[in-house]
Amino acid sequence: MSQYVSENLSHELSHLWRFALRLTRSTSLAEDLVQKTAVRALERKHQFILGTQLRSWLFSIMHSVWKNDLRSAAIRQQSTFNLSDAENYASEICHSENLQLFDDVISNVNRLPEAQRTVMLLVCVEGYSYQETADIMDVAVGTVMSRLARARLKIGEAFLDKQHDEGSGEHIDRVSRKRYEN
Helix, strand or coil: CHHHHHHHHHHHHHHHHHHHHHHHCCHHHHHHHHHHHHHHHHHCHHHCCECECHHHHHHHHHHHHHHHHHHHHCHHHHCCCCHHHHHHHHHHHCCHHHHHHHHHHHHHHHCCCHHHHHHHHHHHHCCCCHHHHHHHHCCCHHHHHHHHHHHHHHHHHHHHHHHHHCCCCCCCCHHHHHHHHC
C-alpha cells in the first residue's frame, strides 16, 4: 500500500500544481507547496488507505500544509497573484475572446475570503463532491455548502454590479438584486 503512493505520486503532480497555484496565487509559493505536499505524502505513505482516492488524500495533505503555512508565516499579506500565470493557464483552456471574462472571474474568485475561495476551487474547478471537499478541508458538509453558496452569491453580485456600472441598458430588477444582497 505504501508502494502505491510512491508509484502514483508523479501522476498527480499536475493536479497538485494546479491546485497549489490557485491556493497560493504565486508560482514560487506553489512550487514550495507542491514540494512540501509530496514530501509529507512520502513520509506518511503508510497512512494511505488502499481503495481511497489518492488525489483526495494528496489535496487533503496540501490543504493542511497550506493552512499551517498561512498561520506560521502570515502568507496572506505577502502573496500576490501573478496574472501572467493565470494567462498562461488560460491559454490552454480559453480562446483569446474569452480572456476578459476569464480575467474577471479570476479577479472575483481571488477577492473571496480564503475559506470560500478554497471551497470554490475544490468543487467548481477540481470537481470534488461536497463530501470529498468536506473531507479534504476537515469541515462539515453543511459548511462546504454554505461557503460555496456565499462564494457564488458574491461572484454573481460582482457581475451584476459590473453590468449595472457599464450601463448595459438591461434593468436589474430589485428582487434579483435583493437576492444577491442577502
